[in-house]
Amino acid sequence: LAQPVTPELLVSPSSQDGDLGSECLEDRGNWTGRLDFLLSCIGYCVGLGNVWRFPYRAYTNGGGAFLVPYFIMLAICGIPIFFMELSLGQFSSLGPLAVWKISPLFKGVGMGTILIVSLVAIYYNMIIAYVLFYLFASLTSDLPWQHCGNWWNTDLCLDHHVIKAGNTTFPVNITNTVSPSEEYWSRYVLHIQGSSGIGDPGRIRWNLCLCLLLSWTIVYLCILKGVKSSGKVVYFTATFPYLILVMLLIRGVTLEGAWKGIRFYLTPQFDHLLSSKVWIEAALQIFYSLGVGFGGLLTFASYNTFHQNIYRDTFIVTLGNAITSILAGFAIFSVLGYMSQELGVPVNQVAKAGPGLAFVVYPQAMTMLPLSPFWSFLFFFMLLTLGLDSQFAFMETIVTAVTDEFPYYLRPKKASFSAVICIALFLMGLILTTEGGMYWLVLLDDYSAGFGLMVVVITTCLVVTRVYGMKRFCRDIHMMLGFKPGPYFRACWMVLSPATMMALLVYNIVKYQPSEYGSYRFPAWAEVLGILMGVLSCLMIPVGMVVAVLREEGMLWEVGVQQASRPAMDWGPSLEENRTGMYVASLAGSQSPKPLMVHMRKYGGITSYENTAIEVDREMEEEEEEESM
Numbered sequence: 218l219a220q221p222v223t224p225e226l227l228v229s230p231s232s233q234d235g236d237l238g239s240e241c242l243e244d245r246g247n248w249t250g251r252l253d254f255l256l257s258c259i260g261y262c263v264g265l266g267n268v269w270r271f272p273y274r275a276y277t278n279g280g281g282a283f284l285v286p287y288f289i290m291l292a293i294c295g296i297p298i299f300f301m302e303l304s305l306g307q308f309s310s311l312g313p314l315a316v317w318k319i320s321p322l323f324k325g326v327g328m329g330t331i332l333i334v335s336l337v338a339i340y341y342n343m344i345i346a347y348v349l350f351y352l353f354a355s356l357t358s359d360l361p362w363q364h365c366g367n368w369w370n371t372d373l374c375l376d377h378h379v380i381k382a383g384n385t386t387f388p389v390n391i392t393n394t395v396s397p398s399e400e401y402w403s404r405y406v407l408h409i410q411g412s413s414g415i416g417d418p419g420r421i422r423w424n425l426c427l428c429l430l431l432s433w434t435i436v437y438l439c440i441l442k443g444v445k446s447s448g449k450v451v452y453f454t455a456t457f458p459y460l461i462l463v464m465l466l467i468r469g470v471t472l473e474g475a476w477k478g479i480r481f482y483l484t485p486q487f488d489h490l491l492s493s494k495v496w497i498e499a500a501l502q503i504f505y506s507l508g509v510g511f512g513g514l515l516t517f518a519s520y521n522t523f524h525q526n527i528y529r530d531t532f533i534v535t536l537g538n539a540i541t542s543i544l545a546g547f548a549i550f551s552v553l554g555y556m557s558q559e560l561g562v563p564v565n566q567v568a569k570a571g572p573g574l575a576f577v578v579y580p581q582a583m584t585m586l587p588l589s590p591f592w593s594f595l596f597f598f599m600l601l602t603l604g605l606d607s608q609f610a611f612m613e614t615i616v617t618a619v620t621d622e623f624p625y626y627l628r629p630k631k632a633s634f635s636a637v638i639c640i641a642l643f644l645m646g647l648i649l650t651t652e653g654g655m656y657w658l659v660l661l662d663d664y665s666a667g668f669g670l671m672v673v674v675i676t677t678c679l680v681v682t683r684v685y686g687m688k689r690f691c692r693d694i695h696m697m698l699g700f701k702p703g704p705y706f707r708a709c710w711m712v713l714s715p716a717t718m719m720a721l722l723v724y725n726i727v728k729y730q731p732s733e734y735g736s737y738r739f740p741a742w743a744e745v746l747g748i749l750m751g752v753l754s755c756l757m758i759p760v761g762m763v764v765a766v767l768r769e770e771g772m773l774w775e776v777g778v779q780q781a782s783r784p785a786m787d788w789g790p791s792l793e794e795n796r797t798g799m800y801v802a803s804l805a806g807s808q809s810p811k812p813l814m815v816h817m818r819k820y821g822g823i824t825s826y827e828n829t830a831i832e833v834d835r836e837m838e839e840e841e842e843e844e845s846m
Contacts, residue, residue, distance in 0.1 A: 220497055230734040245628065246631075247444065248444055249448060256443070261517070262486065263537070263603065266506050267545050268599075268600065270505075272545060273569065276550070278499070279420070280484045282592050286495055287499045290502075293713045295713065296535050297705075298714055300706065301516040303518040307525060310790070311410075312617035312622075313614060313618045315622055320728045320782050321768075322781035323684070323765075324761040325759065326761070326763075327479060327618065328760075330614075331512070331618050333665060333670055334513075336613060340646070340649060341604065341608055342642070342643075343429060343646055343730055344658075350424065353428075360593055367399075367776050370400050375394035377585065409655060411653075411840065412653030414653065415654075415805075418652055426650040429650055432608075433642070437635060439605070439609055441632055444695060451609070455602075458603050460526040461602075462544060462548055464595060465599070469547070470551045472555035472586075474558030475554045475555050478556075481550060481553075482546050498723055500717055503664070508610070511610070516688035518614055522791065528698055538822060550670060553582065555585070576596035578770035616631065627846055644646065655734060659733075660739065664748065667725065669753070672722065732747060760779075768781070
């Protein structure tokens with residue numbers, strides 16, 4: 218008897234030789250385990266800002282009372298945008314550029330994202346280079362920033378042992394003196410005295426240059442095989458910081474005077490809640506801490522299987538990030554409380570944010586502890602692991618975005634292409650290793666991801682909800698996860714999140730202040746250069762619009778705009794068996810009018826996801842009938 222033949226129409230291209238294919242795109246790469254994605258997201262979101270920005274923002278904006286606007290802004294702005302980015306990436310299995318098949322008219326948003334991420338990656342790796350410098354400097358019996366009397370010290374240098382010895386009754390005014398750690402940072406590590414300002418970079422500091430080369434080498438080796446390699450590295454880089462943080466926390470709270478610092482950190486000042494500045498600061502902390510808008514979340518989610526539960530992952534990562542920030546505050550301020558007691562000065566005189574905390578204040582506090590090199594090494598190793606996995610995300614975003622645009626040329630040579638990107642960004646970052654490099658780093662930090670990033674996120678939110686359509690986006694999520702987002706997510710996406718980010722944008726413009734580093738004020742040309750960095754990422758949006766409309770050949774301008782704003786023909790799930798309803802047979806070379814049949818052959822029956830596909834199809838048919846009537 219002749220064997221029954223399966224009609225070709227019911228077999229997808231991936232079903233050759235009886236193999237119906239896997240859930241993932243093999244040629245693109247994918248996570249090898251579900252924890253890879255979750256840990257990568259945690260590592261990406263939990264970064265240096267959790268340690269050196271959140272605690273300082275909390276104590277300057279009402280202490281414990283700051284947690285009220287912080288968690289409200291997390292609910293309004295953080296969680297919904299986080300979930301939206303993950304949904305876009307997972308649904309399409311595309312990077313930050315190619316994902317704009319959702320509405321090709323706005324592809325410039327993706328171009329703006331890549332520009333922002335590239336600028337951030339340049340200076341972020343310089344910070345990792347500073348951390349490596351301090352890490353190596355900690356491998357000694359006596360920390361080099363422990364005492365005055367070195368060649369880099371000045372007459373203003375004042376050792377804390379001297380302060381303690383002569384400070385038994387009255388507090389000492391330390392405003393006109395400089396700590397050994399501060400002079401080590403500015404005069405030895407940076408050698409900033411060799412530069413008169415941003416226009417005079419001076420010579421390259423070769424020890425910093427080597428540290429920068431090492432940090433780029435580490436990053437490249439970890440992203441060499443894409444998410445297959447970085448997904449394994451994060452098992453260490455995303456978890457080990459928590460172990461060190463707990464060790465520093467336990468050591469901190471057992472120090473004399475620790476509770477003085479913790480009380481200073483957490484004492485609620487509820488009158489601050491009446492100030493709009495506090496709410497804006499909370500929203501800014503959420504915005505930058507979760508890393509929305511940088512494309513990292515979208516990129517990571519694009520390597521997921523189609524039905525990965527990103528709804529659950531969203532809450533795990535966002536709430537875990539918030540708890541980590543609060544814990545880091547305890548670890549930092551317990552040590553600052555001990556330090557203020559040792560120096561005999563108020564906590565607010567020793568508390569700083571940013572590099573000042575990581576490279577001046579905390580290293581100085583380490584010199585006051587027994588086994589100071591050990592604690593110093595642990596602290597900087599924690600900063601290294603916190604920084605690296607965020608840098609992995611930046612690099613993966615850039616590489617994925619470009620390779621998804623040119624898959625036939627670049628995917629087979631992804632390792633070589635990654636090397637080219639790393640070398641290019643290293644060369645562009647060489648100016649940061651000069652004696653005036655810190656001025657350039659401050660300029661990049663202030664402007665590269667400022668208002669430009671907010672414009673990118675606001676535009677993304679409006680395009681998805683208004684141009685693509687909220688109903689359609691919710692239907693896509695239903696197809697992918699088996700349920701539709703509730704009223705909370707829809708309300709945030711439609712109104713609350715865009716409105717909050719618009720308020721942030723307006724506040725940033727109205728309260729604009731020129732950049733400064735210590736007492737140094739940046740010249741006007743440097744300010745203009747910084748503003749251009751932000752404006753350039755915004756200009757990518759109208760440029761992308763013009764290009765998209767011009768590609769619609771032979772059409773009137775109005776018709777071209779309308780056509781370019783619609784999803785591309787091949788927009789939708791990347792695997793044919795996941796395409797249903799309007800996405801059926803829209804892939805190039807598709808032969809299957811009903812991907813559901815592929816599923817039935819593969820699983821031997823109808824699963825819960827196929828039931829969802831049937832529901833979605835039925836909904837769409839009912840809507841089409843209503844429209845025709």
